[in-house]
Amino acid sequence: MTKQSILITGCSTGIGHQSALAMRDAGWRVFASCRQQKDCDRLRTEGFESPLIDYCDPASIETGLAEVLDATGGTLDALFNNGARGLPGAVEDVPTEAFRDLFESNLIGWHDLTRRILPVMRAQGHGRIVNCSSVLGYVPMRYRGAYAATKYALEGWSDCLRIELRDTAIHTILIQPGPITTALRRNNARLFFQWIDWENSPFAKDYETSLVKRFRDTDRGPDPFELPATSVSDKLVTALTARRPSARYRVTKPAHIMNVLRRLLPTSLLDWVIAKG
Numbered sequence: 001m002t003k004q005s006i007l008i009t010g011c012s013t014g015i016g017h018q019s020a021l022a023m024r025d026a027g028w029r030v031f032a033s034c035r036q037q038k039d040c041d042r043l044r045t046e047g048f049e050s051p052l053i054d055y056c057d058p059a060s061i062e063t064g065l066a067e068v069l070d071a072t073g074g075t076l077d078a079l080f081n082n083g084a085r086g087l088p089g090a091v092e093d094v095p096t097e098a099f100r101d102l103f104e105s106n107l108i109g110w111h112d113l114t115r116r117i118l119p120v121m122r123a124q125g126h127g128r129i130v131n132c133s134s135v136l137g138y139v140p141m142r143y144r145g146a147y148a149a150t151k152y153a154l155e156g157w158s159d160c161l162r163i164e165l166r167d168t169a170i171h172t173i174l175i176q177p178g179p180i181t182t183a184l185r186r187n188n189a190r191l192f193f194q195w196i197d198w199e200n201s202p203f204a205k206d207y208e209t210s211l212v213k214r215f216r217d218t219d220r221g222p223d224p225f226e227l228p229a230t231s232v233s234d235k236l237v238t239a240l241t242a243r244r245p246s247a248r249y250r251v252t253k254p255a256h257i258m259n260v261l262r263r264l265l266p267t268s269l270l271d272w273v274i275a276k277g
Contacts, residue, residue, distance in 0.1 A: 003027060003028060003029040004027075004028050004029065004077040004078070005028065005029040005030075005031065005068075005072050005075065005076055005077050005078070006023050006028050006029070006030055006031065006076075006077060006078040006079070006080060006240070007031045007033060007051075007065070007068050007076060007078070007079050007080070007117075008020050008023070008030065008031070008032055008033065008080040008082055009033050009053055009055070009080070009081055009082050009083035009113070010033075010034070010035070010082040010083025010084065011032035011033060011034050011039070011043060011048075011050070011082075011083075012034045012035075012036065012039035012042075012043075013182065013183045014180070014181075014182030014183050014184065014229050015082055015132060015177070015180060015182055015229045015232045015233070016032070016080075016082045016083060017032070017043075017229070018228075018229035018230055018232070018233045019080060019082065019229075019232065019233040019236050020032035020043070020048060021233070022230070022233035022234070022236065022237055023233075023236070023237065023240070024047075024048070026237055026240075026241070028077075028078075028240075029049075029072070030048055030049070031048075031049050031050070031051055031068045031071070032048040032049070032050050033050060033051045033052065033053040033064055033083075034050060034052065034053070035052070035053065035054035035055070035056075035057075035060075035083065036052075036054075037052055040052050049068075049071060051063075051064035051065070051067040051068055052064055053065070053083075053113070054109075055083055055104065055105050055106075055108070055109020055110065055112075055113070056101065056104045056105050056109060058109075058112055061109065061112050061113050061116065062116070065113065065116050065117065069120065074120065074123075075120065075124050076117060076120050076121070076127065077126070077127060077128070078127065078128040078129075078130065078240050079113070079114065079117050079127075079128070079129050079130065080130045080132070080236060081110045081113065081114065081129070081130070081131045081132060082132040083105075084105060084106045084132070084150070085102060085105050085106065085187060085191065086144070086146075086147045086184055086187065086188045086191065087099075087102050087146045087147060087188070087191050087192070087195060088143050088144060088147075088188050088191075088192045088196070088211055089143055089145075089146070089192060089195065089196040089198070089211075090142075090143055090145070090201065090202075090203050091145035091146070092202075093196050093197065093198070093201050093203065094145065094146045094195065094196070095195055098146070098191075098195040099146050099149075102146050102147070102150055103149075103150055103153075106147070106150035106151070106154070107150050107153050107154055107157065110131065110154070111157070114129060114161075117129075118170070121170045122168065122170070125169055126169040126170065127169070127170045127171075128170070128171045128172075128173060128239070128240055128245070129158075129161065129170065129171070129172045129173070130173045130174075130175060130236060130239050130240065131154060131158050131172070131173070131174050131175070132175050132177070132232070133151050133154050133155055133158070133174045133175065133176045133177075134147075134148075134151045134176060134177060134178075135176060135177065135178045135250075135252075135254055135255040135258050135259075136148040136151050136152075137151035137152055137154060137155040137174075137176060138152070138155060138176070138258070138259065138262060139258045139259075139261075139262050139270070139274065140274060141274060142274070142275065143203075143210075143211060154174075155174065158172055158174050159247075162247060171245050172247075173239045173245050173246070173247065173248070173249070174247065174248045174249070175232060175235050175236065175239065175248075175249045175251065176248055176249065176250045176251065176255050177231075177232050177250075177251040177252060177255060178225060178227075178250075178251060178252030178253070178254035178255035178258075179222075179223040179224070179225055179226040179227070179252055179254060180226065180227055180228070180229055180231065180232060180251070180252070181222060181226055181227070181228050181229060182229060185214075185215075188215070189215035192211060192215060193215070198211075198212065225252055225253045225254050226252070227251065227252050231251050231252065232251050235249040235251055261273060
């Protein structure tokens, strides 16, 4: 019996890497893509097929997917859009160039890859598109405006795709993690200091006692309610094996709690709760 196949993006570390391991353990043929060749080479030593796919590089999307389809004979059972970046900083401090680049990485590249895969799934008569969103896809947080904007957009994009495909056997599913132990904090720090002129910002004093302090504290432990990446990969396995998958799978207590609060509280009170942290 031919193994079911899945393409997972952003597999160098964190959620993507753990998801690749989980799906392989579940008996799937896993194409674990990364955006840097050195990470693809490392994953190949771990026994994965690892195409190079960088959401910001359309040529790599085309060639990476072609590599996958050539290996499978033109089929693909599932796609897990996972690779993404963050960019902390107040909305007014995020340069437009950086904002545009983040949308390319966190949404436009996902759109490109998904559009290329959908004809394959239509031809074979089935498929699952799983998109890794965030609690910041439905509630805001200060200094996370750029990232939240990409995830809010992803939520709407996924909802429309799900409705448009409702008469097919292709399912669109969102996974909505809260705090997860990944390399995102380290990457956030790098991008913050690269793009944000924080010392000349109106928020400079607050940055110094919050984000800057957090990023420079290399011994800082996990955030409250933070869970390992396995908590997301467990939901991915469920989303891909359930006969009738849910539209959304929330991960961590904050993701569940904030979903309830946004439904119960008026906007002004929800803003107060979020601002207080």
